[in-house]
Amino acid sequence: MLAYIIRRLVYGVVTLVALSLVVFLLIQASGGGPLDRLKLNPRAQNLIAQLTEQWGLDKPVMQQYFTWLKNFVTPADVPAADGLIVLFGKIGLRGLTPIVLVLSAGAYTVWAFLVKIGQAWWRPVRAFSLVFVWLIALWLAKSRLVFSLTWGESFRGDGPVWDNIFGAAGATFRLGLAALVMALIIGIPLGIYQAIRQYSFFDQVGTTLSFVAFSTPIFIIAVGFQLLLALYLEKWTGVKLFFVTGMSDSSYGDLGFMAQMGDIVRHLTLPAMSIALISIAGYARFQRASMLEVMHSDYLRTAKAKGLPRRRVILKHALRNALIPIVTLVSLDVAGIIGGAIITESIFGWPGVGRLYIQAINAVDYPTIMAVVMSIGIGIVMMNIVADILYGVLDPRVRYD
Amino acid sequence: MTDLLNRPGDGASDDAEGLAVEPITQWDLFIARLRRHRLAMISSIFLFVVIIISFVVGPLLKCDKGATECEFPQLWDHTQGLKDDDDRLLVNIAPRGSIPFGTDELGRDVLTRVVRGGQASLTVGIVTGLLVASLGTVVGALAGYYPGVVDQALMRFTDLILGLPLLPVAIVVGRLLPELTFLPDWMQSGPWGIAFLLGFLLWGSLARIVRAEFLSLREKEFVEAARAAGASDRRIIFRHILPNAMSPIIVQTTLIIGAAIIIEAALSFLGFGVRPPTPTWGGMAASGAGVAVRGFWWELVFSASALVMTVLAVNFIGDGLRDALDPTQTIERK
């Protein structure tokens, strides 16, 4: 198992290096550069020369790449102790609650892995706790508690890339998580119901609708929601239900807790729904197929022949098996959700990584471009490994070597 | 041998056993199954019409000769209608009898642009599909048929491609394409460059599928029988394995075509795909979305509908093909 994870990590690193090299070389090969816009200004000669020197733009391509790589992996000049002070000084009691939760979940995970417990119900719990480990890693990175990087300076003059990305990551995380949760809680039950009522009217309509959703580009969904559920809805009925730009209202800070929650939901719903819709269709189709396959299996016939009620046959024996392949689908879909977030964020003005990415691309701010591509790449590699481990945990038959 | 031929009824003669099925060819079966999939049939006709309109009717529309694109293409005699008496452009005209799809922000006829926009989308879809089908099949077939070093090397490379974050990479490359001077002109701008980009990003999944098919087919007894007869590797691959692996290849390719059209549209929407002024459905949706806020809904609605319906048709065809190409499927499903 450990050897397997190590192997996957090494392949992941190779992929990431190749990815960085390809993207970097492509940026270099294109005629344009970060200073194009400055060059239009005849009085900026000195600045151009200074920046060229500072950013090393006159160096050979490979040297620039290695400089970038060095910046990418060099720790920031912030001592760990500072990190601790920042942490406990700034966060306060309310901020500490999730941290304690995350830490205890992590400790619990480690314990669960160390102590081998054969009970079947334990496995999914243990599997789920893996997610917490990931969250801890993210949080440690963000709080600069253990390690801290800079990933170079942004070419747009707004400081270390690391800070920009982690500043935006929270927004993207909120959006992506909301979309994922929506997709799971709507798509999977939908697929199960379709499978149970195979060939019914509901099933046929569901299948056709998921085809339509699957065939619709995300920007059309996003623009459609924006126009119909926000602009035209307000125009025609005068009800302002959803907001279409940003994460929260300007008055957010003055609101009470419930009002704040309401504000978050009203901002979050439309962009998250836009991303979720395609995933809902995908999950429903996949779950339906997976469920149908299980429903025709011999062990389900055994369960029926034992005299179990139909409900129990489906909810206990069929569902558990049919959910296993979903793990892989979800991990693969993370890349799709991030892609969807890039488009949706730019449509809804959501201050996340996606919008940052588009801005960076327009400015050919390659430290930021590279960092975004790399962090998404790292996320995908991690998710694939997590999915493989989850699969092994959920399915007792799987063994790695 | 003659004795054998005249052997008295062994109780096994073929007539007694009887053939359950009338003689029908695989092709007949395929067509019969496809026919039953009504949506796929309608979709095929629809897609055929779209292709004809985009590639045959589109270029026939009158354009200013020499211009790279038609600023004011005229499907019908709209030159007068599109300008008012003071020779000002009639921008954002709502659909009406003579201008059924209205005009856009620059006063261009939306119908004409929708018709011509199909070219870019379909070119990207088809070229990407062909690229993916050939690359994915070759890589998957080699990896699946030659285990060991070849398989390992090819699959590691495939994993690498599959590990790339698709949209971020497509966006950055799409943004840079026109500036990549080492590429030939036809790749730098327009649908071909995007198609090649997507083709190279999307073949991984097909390669994996083909490899898995080859791995399982290679162990099938009919392949062993061919080897026992002394057939060469080439004959085994092309006569025995590939024909049996065709259905997943075809189905996956249709899925890729749909996906490629969608991604191209997304890139154009963000401004990193086929560059204006060449009309594309994604680009029109972007500018349409801008004016739709002010109530001018038609450019968005017509371009988006064209896009969604085309992709939907491709996906329905893929679904129909999946059913029709499955040899295990009996003629029972409605």
Add this chain to the structure above:
Amino acid sequence: MRAVDGVSFDMMAGERRGVVGESGSGKSVTAMSIMRLIEPPAGEIVTGTIEFQGQNLLALPEDDMQDVRGGRIAMIFQDPMTSLNPVYTVGDQLIETIMLHQHVSKHDARRIAADALGDVQIPEPMARLDDYPHQFSGGMRQRVMIAMGLSCNPDLLIADEPTTALDVTTQAQIMDLMLKLAEDRGTAVMLITHDLGVVAGFCDTIQVMYAGGIVEYGNATDLFGNPQHPYTWGLLGSMTRLDESHTERLHSVRGAPPSLINPPLGCRFNPRCDFVQDICHDSYPALRESGRESQIAACHLATELDLNTIDVTGVVGS
């Protein structure tokens, strides 16, 4: 398509019945119908009654039927490799059944489950309860299935080709075990198989099925000794036997079983029968006594033919 058409039979308590037939003869469908495991999209029971201990199972509400399934009638299936749910331990699956039908505490159910595993001669039953199905071999899994089937002391056990997927030495173990358990507990067993050899050592009575109907029924000794239906006779003739050194050709039944979508008119065996006469094309023969007590055959000629005197090679040569 009618998979089973007009099948009627009785079984006594404690009887061991063999149901023999080739693929597509309707033997499994008959068993699944008794358990009411055939549901509408796949097929439905058009008419008929299935009376079990005075109750018509087909008229029973679903809730009551669930008590019958697994409680009073248990069933085991052909492929032990796929018949157990791979994600639950063997113990989970046994305990689930026991708690469902015997209404005992989980603790007691676990004890009963371990006993059941012990009864089917699985070593260290208490420890093995926590193993997953994939940790058992094929033969062991079939033992688990038997344990599960017998854990609630059913009155009838339906075994659908229980040893077809197993090796011959394992088959001998399983059949021996089933015989012992059935005799000890007085459980009636319906053994469905295509293998005439397996039923010979296990069953008291045998019914032979062909193309969706019963063609012959009798007690084992009589049926094997004096087959009355030409199909049974042909089937026995086409079997290779371990104890006989054949030098001549086998007597094969010519042709292949008919399609059930469009079965032959009259007797369904008529296209393959060596003794076919006009009447065989006209009417479907009913099961009737054929001169011997307790042996009935669905053949118009059953009383006229004396199959034992027919020289096998003579028929083939003609």
Add this chain to the structure above:
Amino acid sequence: MTDVIQPATIPGVGDLPSDVLIRVDGLVKEFPIKRGVFFKKQIGAVQAVSGISFEIKSGETLGLVGESGSGKSTAARCILRLLEPTAGNVYFQKTQDHGADLPPIVEIAHADKQTMRILREEMQIVFQDPFASLNPRMTVASIVSEPLIVHGVGSAEERLEKVKDLLRVVGLSPEHTNRYPHEFSGGQRQRIGIARALALNPALIVLDEPVSALDVSIQAQVLNLLADLQDELGLTYLFIAHDLSVVRHISDRVAVMYLGKLVEVADRDDMYERPMHPYSHALLSAVPIPDPELELKRKRILLEGDIPSPANPPAACRFHTRCPKFVEGHCDTEEPMLRELEPGHWAACHYPEVQQLF
């Protein structure tokens, strides 16, 4: 590894008795087990076949029986070089000239590609699964004529004629050349497979469980066909099966395999009436007989447990873990050789004893 006394004295190449068609000598087939974090290293091997030796005379049928995992199919595929043998030799006495410069006795296990191609005309195989063994996308004509095409026999018309002849020979109608496999029943497909195997007039046909997927009544038809073909074409069969009663019906001699090794080789009636190895005895006693009275009288030997994994076979005598006659300190330390205990009757057991089956 191959320290087994051979069924016959090992001859040098060139002096295979003229009545022997094929001799298998110390055949070993290992499947490597590979593991490793980055580079797969071989850490062990599953020995599917561990040094078996036997010979088949021209025109006879050797039945090779064993339970699943015994290595019988692997052995057959090694003999045909569908799998590469790890060690051992296979000598084949060719029956046709082939117009090539080949010695009269060819060693197959190490033959080069070109020699193998020529030799394939002499050895063919019929498979178990009538559904998987025919390419679903090819017509009957192209399936049956494939060996002819590969070996460049005749023109297209001649091949078609030959295909029609072959179909007639196996009891199918020659009009069916343009149909696809899915239009035929299992028995008919198996006939097509047999026609394909006959196309090149081979001397040896390996029959790998050819009837085990068929219904009893169809089984008999195919067995009869095989017997007729052997009589009339003088074929030699290696008949692999797990069904011992079928093997008794068709074979002249029978070899029993257990976990990759031959445990007993004997003439058919010797094997079935007087088995000497306890495993053969147990195997035979486990086969049910369709005769209730006989079944009541029979004494069964029930083996304990399951067949051990071939990846990790027991030491010395591989059967000692389940053997009713196991002697500690002997059977588990010293491997019994395959010895000729009576003329033509070989067994690999330290304590062989003639057993009465009934």
